Amino acid sequence: MSLILWSHPYSGYGQKAATALYELGLPFELKLVDGDAERMAGFAEVSPFAKMPVLIDTDAGRTIIESSIVIEYLDRLAGGGRLIPNDPDEALEARFMDRVLDTYVGGNMNRIVFNRLGRAGTPNPTAIELDEKELETAWDMIEARLADGRTWGAGETFTLADCCAAPLVTYARRLVPFGDRPRLRAWHGRLLARPSFVRALEDAAPFGDLMPADPPQD
Numbered sequence: 001m002s003l004i005l006w007s008h009p010y011s012g013y014g015q016k017a018a019t020a021l022y023e024l025g026l027p028f029e030l031k032l033v034d035g036d037a038e039r040m041a042g043f044a045e046v047s048p049f050a051k052m053p054v055l056i057d058t059d060a061g062r063t064i065i066e067s068s069i070v071i072e073y074l075d076r077l078a079g080g081g082r083l084i085p086n087d088p089d090e091a092l093e094a095r096f097m098d099r100v101l102d103t104y105v106g107g108n109m110n111r112i113v114f115n116r117l118g119r120a121g122t123p124n125p126t127a128i129e130l131d132e133k134e135l136e137t138a139w140d141m142i143e144a145r146l147a148d149g150r151t152w153g154a155g156e157t158f159t160l161a162d163c164c165a166a167p168l169v170t171y172a173r174r175l176v177p178f179g180d181r182p183r184l185r186a187w188h189g190r191l192l193a194r195p196s197f198v199r200a201l202e203d204a205a206p207f208g209d210l211m212p213a214d215p216p217q218d
């Protein structure tokens with residue numbers, strides 16, 4: 001098996017894929033998406049939307065885009081049933097949490113950051129406020145979901161939902177604090193201590209702090 005991951009270690013969605021690779025114990029070669037002209041030309045060939053991560057399975061001759069699909073693929077490659085549980089209801093919950101996190105946490109976070117950096121044109125305070133409000137709604141929804149006492153995002157095992165949450169929640173809480181949501185806070189504490197995510201954070205550390213937001217205030 002020979003896996004290549006096009007990514008940047010600071011990228012939230014890249015960390016989502018890296019966490020899954022470390023969790024499953026799958027070795028991979030990182031191809032850095034860092035603006036270097038030659039590397040970016042190679043990246044453009046495999047990433048139609050210019051988004052990372054991209055996984056290449058050279059043995060199988062396959063190129064996989066979209067972080068959630070990358071994880072579905074990796075889990076199958078590693079034998080199945082770990083990051084995507086075998087139980088259909090547990091799998092549904094893992095996918096559901098992944099969708100909510102991708103759409104309303106990661107999506108909103110990216111828009112807020114792009115807006116703050118002026119990448120979406122002149123920063124638009126009304127759009128930022130709307131995205132922050134929706135992020136609050138996502139925090140509320142997750143807090144309610146965790147009320148059944150589950151240890152991880154979708155139940156008692158670490159799944160796709162946790163690979164997704166670890167980086168996205170870590171970045172997004174710097175934009176919209178957790179506030180009075182003890183279950184979300186405790187889950188995030190467990191994610192921060194998970195060895196696979198610790199490794200992804202260690203990979204990112206040499207690149208410094210690129211986020212246009214203060215460290216978590218609460």
Ligand SMILES: N[C@@H](CCC(=O)N[C@@H](CS)C(=O)NCC(=O)O)C(=O)O
Pocket residue numbers: 011012013014050051052053065066067068102110
């Ligand atoms: N839906 C995509 C989102 C990926 C994504 O937004 N990646 C960001 C990095 S965290 C990216 O490549 N941004 C580059 C850009 O938009 O210029 C996935 O899940 O893989």
